[in-house]
Amino acid sequence: MITITAFKWVPPFAAGQVRDHRVRWILNEAGWSYEVRLLDAVDQKSAAHRAKQPFGQVPTLEEDGRPPMFENGAIVLTVAERAGVLIPTDSVQRAQVLEWYFAALNTIEGALMNVAEAEFFLPDEAAKAVRRPQVLPFAHQRLAELQAALSNRDWLVGDEFSVADLMMSSVLKIAVSLDLLKTYPALRAYQERCLDRPAYRKAIDDQCAIIAAHGPGDMRYKEAQSA
Ligand SMILES: N[C@@H](CCC(=O)N[C@@H](CS)C(=O)NCC(=O)O)C(=O)O
Incomplete structure (x- = not known):
């Protein structure tokens, strides 16, 4: 099972831009299914998330039997290489x-x-x-x-x-x-x-559907300031 992290909500300028779309895109290209763990601002600060992403950011990718990964560039390249998609063999x-x-x-x-x-x-x-x-x-x-x-x-x-x-x-x-x-x-x-x-469009549609279903209140920004 693969789990990635994404934000519950972001301001309009960031919808469709948050870097988890790159991870979703390569996973879709690979045909690998995945689940999404949604984070708010309090979760970003949590020890559990920091253990996977030292800077409290998204995206991360967790997979049974492997250490969690952060840095979208590392995640995308690793999936491409392991799945053998979008990367030449030569x-x-x-x-x-x-x-x-x-x-x-x-x-x-x-x-x-x-x-x-x-x-x-x-x-x-x-x-x-x-x-x-x-x-x-x-x-x-x-x-x-x-x-x-x-x-x-x-x-x-x-x-x-x-x-x-x-x-x-x-x-x-x-x-x-x-x-x-x-x-x-x-x-x-x-x-x-x-x-x-199609793999790109699905990545963006899936990210934006989550953002549209939430609002700023779901991000617990104020609680995060005192966390
Ligand atoms: N170098 C990191 C950058 C990740 C990053 O900037 N993530 C943004 C969303 S696209 C984020 O989590 N921002 C919230 C924050 O930095 O607190 C990566 O490539 O994964």
């Missing part, structure tokens, strides 16, 4: 998939998250106006470089959708939510090509 292509997989998580996601933090977490317009010029040019630089590297190819590596495309297209969802992809038509087309998969 060692040269596998190395290329890994380099793009880590580029998604390190080079692209970090640049986009700096912008997301400014837009979604800074308290007011004045603070955002100061931060935007510090982070936006670098995000645009990375997106332009990614588009140039992709060139006219359908996928990052070889002729098939791989776990690198899964991760890159999911990371690019952050850019879409920030309205940053509109000046990168080839990247937008690439991302749409990647997301056009």
Whole structure:
């Protein structure tokens, strides 16, 4: 039995973005069934959850007979390798998939998250106006470089959708939510090509159904402050 963790509720800007969708996506691609343990803010602080995720975050993946895992990148790659899906057997292509997989998580996601933090977490317009010029040019630089590297190819590596495309297209969802992809038509087309998969749509539908069925009160934010 596989169990993953997800939040009961998140604000609208985060619905469909929370990183458990990446774990759901690869599990769906593998055809592995799983259950979901829903967490609130008190659960995030609990010793039981911290033993599995030292930073109190989601996602995690637990499976009978194996140590629990955290870090979405590690979980997605481990499932891909164990299930033998979306990862080439040829060692040269596998190395290329890994380099793009880590580029998604390190080079692209970090640049986009700096912008997301400014837009979604800074308290007011004045603070955002100061931060935007510090982070936006670098995000645009990375997106332009990614588009140039992709060139006219359908996928990052070889002729098939791989776990690198899964991760890159999911990371690019952050850019879409920030309205940053509109000046990168080839990247937008690439991302749409990647997301056009039943395993992805089911992952998002399942995550969003849970969020829609809950509200902020279910997250026990106030109780967590005194926990
Ligand atoms: N590096 C972690 C990041 C996980 C992460 O940022 N999770 C977010 C949801 S997408 C979270 O739990 N945020 C709440 C928090 O940090 O307290 C991973 O890749 O799994």
